[in-house]
Amino acid sequence: xxxxxxxxxxxxxxxxxxxxxxxxxxxxxxxxxxxxxxxxxxxxxxxxxxxxxxxxxxxxxxxxxxxxxxxxxxxxxxxxxxxxxxxxxxxxxxxxxxxxxxxxxxxxxxxxxxxxxxxxxxxxxxxxxxxxxxxxxxxxxxxxxxxxxxxxxxxxxxxxxxxxxxxxxxxxxxxxxxxxxxxxxxxxxxxxxxxxxxxxxxxxxxxxxxxxxxxxxxxxxxxxxxxxxxxxxxxxxxxxxxxxxxxxxxxxxxxxxxxxxxxxxxxxxxxxxxxxxxxxxxxxxxxxxxxxxxxxxxxxxxxxxxxxxxxxx
Amino acid sequence: xxxxxxxxxxxxxxxxxxxxxxxxxxxxxxxxxxxxxxxxxxxxxxxxxxxxxxxxxxxxxxxxxxxxxxxxxxxxxxxxxxxxxxxxxxxxxxxxxxxxxxxxxxxxxxxxxxxxxxxxxxxxxxxxxxxxxxxxxxxxxxxxxxxxxxxxxxxxxxxxxxxxxxxxxxxxxxxxxxxxxxxxxxxxxxxxxxxxxxxxxxxxxxxxxxxxxxxxxxxxxxxxxxxxxxxxxxxxxxxxxxxxxxxxxxxxxxxxxxxxxxxxxxxxxxxxxxxxxxxxxxxxxxxxxxxxxxxxxxxxxxxxxxxxxxxxxxxxxxxxxxxxxxxxxxxxxxxxxxx
Numbered sequence: 053x054x055x056x057x058x059x060x061x062x063x064x065x066x067x068x069x070x071x072x073x074x075x076x077x078x079x080x081x082x083x084x085x086x087x088x089x090x091x092x093x094x095x096x097x098x099x100x101x102x103x104x105x106x107x108x109x110x111x112x113x114x115x116x117x118x119x120x121x122x123x124x125x126x127x128x129x130x131x132x133x134x135x136x137x138x139x140x141x142x143x144x145x146x147x148x149x150x151x152x153x154x155x156x157x158x159x160x161x162x163x164x165x166x167x168x169x170x171x172x173x174x175x176x177x178x179x180x181x182x183x184x185x186x187x188x189x190x191x192x193x194x195x196x197x198x199x200x201x202x203x204x205x206x207x208x209x210x211x212x213x214x215x216x217x218x219x220x221x222x223x224x225x226x227x228x229x230x231x232x233x234x235x236x237x238x239x240x241x242x243x244x245x246x247x248x249x250x251x252x253x254x255x256x257x258x259x260x261x262x263x264x265x266x267x268x269x270x271x272x273x274x275x276x277x278x279x280x281x282x283x284x285x286x287x288x289x290x291x292x293x294x295x296x297x298x299x300x301x302x303x304x305x306x307x308x309x310x311x312x313x314x315x316x317x318x319x320x321x322x323x324x325x326x327x328x329x330x331x332x333x334x335x336x337x338x339x340x341x342x343x344x345x346x347x348x349x350x351x352x353x354x355x356x357x358x359x360x361x362x363x364x365x
Numbered sequence: 366x367x368x369x370x371x372x373x374x375x376x377x378x379x380x381x382x383x384x385x386x387x388x389x390x391x392x393x394x395x396x397x398x399x400x401x402x403x404x405x406x407x408x409x410x411x412x413x414x415x416x417x418x419x420x421x422x423x424x425x426x427x428x429x430x431x432x433x434x435x436x437x438x439x440x441x442x443x444x445x446x447x448x449x450x451x452x453x454x455x456x457x458x459x460x461x462x463x464x465x466x467x468x469x470x471x472x473x474x475x476x477x478x479x480x481x482x483x484x485x486x487x488x489x490x491x492x493x494x495x496x497x498x499x500x501x502x503x504x505x506x507x508x509x510x511x512x513x514x515x516x517x518x519x520x521x522x523x524x525x526x527x528x529x530x531x532x533x534x535x536x537x538x539x540x541x542x543x544x545x546x547x548x549x550x551x552x553x554x555x556x557x558x559x560x561x562x563x564x565x566x567x568x569x570x571x572x573x574x575x576x577x578x579x580x581x582x583x584x585x586x587x588x589x590x591x592x593x594x595x596x597x598x599x600x601x602x603x604x605x606x607x608x609x610x611x612x613x614x615x616x617x618x619x620x621x622x623x624x625x626x627x628x629x630x631x632x633x634x635x636x637x638x639x640x641x642x643x644x645x646x647x648x649x650x651x652x653x654x655x656x657x658x659x660x661x662x663x664x665x666x667x668x669x670x671x672x673x674x675x676x677x678x679x680x681x682x683x684x685x686x687x688x689x690x691x692x693x694x695x696x697x698x699x700x701x702x703x704x
Contacts, residue, residue: 249477250472253471257433
């Protein structure tokens with residue numbers, strides 16, 4: 053058989069001669085194309101920034117001023133005032149600090165617990181998997197709301213290092229340790245599928261350790277679904293915090309959070325609907341932005357789609 | 366051919382039985398005898414073709430040799446510093462060191478490359494993992510490897526999706542070469558490729574064999590692919606090797622009815638030649654419940670009583686020609702022209 057020079061063997065390479073683009077640039081380019089994700093990123097940035105800048109508000113979030121109670125939205129009080137005459141915008145922004153912190157903190161906690169558990173169960177299989185799955189099943193079988201109430205009650209009484217009594221960290225911790233199971237299951241499913249791939253066998257054949265295979269061969273291929281799940285988790289955590297505060301076990305007034313602002317609004321709902329609308333709107337906007345960002349990131353991180361996009365350029 | 370050749374790899378009575386588990390308690394109800402006692406050796410620098418139908422255990426055999434699976438029984442001897450060491454008895458640390466000496470090229474060029482890694486990452490991984498090179502040296506080595514397999518070095522920051530099947534297979538080959546192994550198990554490296562690309566890839570493998578002094582165990586499911594590259598060929602059926610001989614000997618002078626049937630299926634380029642195709646009756650039996658005696662007897666057109674009663678011995682009927690068949694001396698089997 054005749055031998056062809058290597059250069060001639062590569063007709064496809066000529067056709068697809070791509071500009072040298074780094075992974076980060078490709079992801080960014082792809083992300084920018086997803087309108088919902090860009091809008092979500094802009095809105096979320098605005099919300100986060102305004103929450104961080106809440107201290108510049110001329111009003112005090114906790115000091116009551118009965119003279120100006122229950123005013124409708126006006127130029128002076130864009131979101132109106134509550135029953136104790138506090139500026140609602142200021143309270144919503146301070147509450148946002150807490151709700152967003154809880155949201156992100158919960159996601160970090162669920163990731164820190166869920167990813168290793170899922171990865172180990174899925175990668176090693178066998179009795180390790182059986183054991184961890186039973187742990188997950190039992191954790192899921194717990195009535196979470198009751199446990200949440202119980203735990204937050206206990207944690208309020210007992211001094212635990214790092215967690216000061218009844219502070220935001222406690223709430224995040226309590227929600228976090230009750231919601232890592234979904235991530236763990238997802239990661240396990242990803243590992244079960246991907247550990248059979250030949251590139252994993254290849255990595256093993258060339259001497260890579262299990263640790264390396266888990267971390268740099270398999271995990272990056274699960275980023276898409278994990279990120280989407282994480283964004284959903286943020287929204288869910290904010291709601292959960294709202295629920296807990298609503299029941300009176302979360303963030304305690306006068307400290308505002310989006311949850312307890314909603315809670316306090318219920319008695320004025322008919323006559324003074326803005327008290328519920330604005331905190332509710334913030335929760336809604338935040339959750340929907342985060343979900344869109346997750347959606348955009350998933351698409352942007354997908355190598356198939358990156359390639360398609362380059363062809364379009 | 367030189368007379369005194371050194372064996373690089375010797376496999377003795379290798380068995381891989383996968384347990385079949387059933388029910389809640391995972392009770393073992395039987396075994397799939399994927400590899401059921403095979404023995405062969407490979408000389409340094411040669412290519413041994415391993416041929417057989419899908420499911421006959423060729424891939425499993427290859428994986429056992431690399432210790433990707435832990436075999437049920439047998440020995441896998443590998444030449445290390447002039448001595449033959451049994452890989453199956455090696456402690457993990459020494460095994461890791463020995464892994465450098467043997468690599469694998471996969472069948473599917475799509476699942477064998479991690480889609481999240483650039484070509485640079487993929488090819489440099491063996492060098493990084495084994496602490497052989499880093500920084501500029503690493504880049505240089507990857508560049509050289511890419512050029513050795515006929516890819517352009519400037520493509521190394523791309524992801525596997527940017528490449529065609531044949532190019533991806535070259536990336537896989539470059540990765541296998543990175544550790545400068547002595548033995549490469551080629552697990553059907555061309556069967557997923559277009560015919561035109563198959564020939565290129567086989568030529569590339571032959572060139573690399575010369576340049577890098579490689580020894581190949583070349584697994585394939587049809588004889589026509591193996592013919593071109595192999596020095597000797599082993600034919601596998603249902604977990605056993607039924608015949609092993611030098612390529613030309615096996616093609617022109619098959620001594621096992623199964624080999625003859627496989628050879629009759631090789632397409633010829635001569636339109637005048639009348640094809641005498643032997644069509645095997647029935648399906649391959651399940652490796653979980655193989656027939657007694659010679660495993661091939663239910664489908665063999667020459668089968669006699671003895672074939673279903675006794676397992677044929679693995680014997681050297683003429684120099685370097687091994688067969689497992691009771692009737693091999695009585696049969697006049699027809700081969701095909703070699704080359």
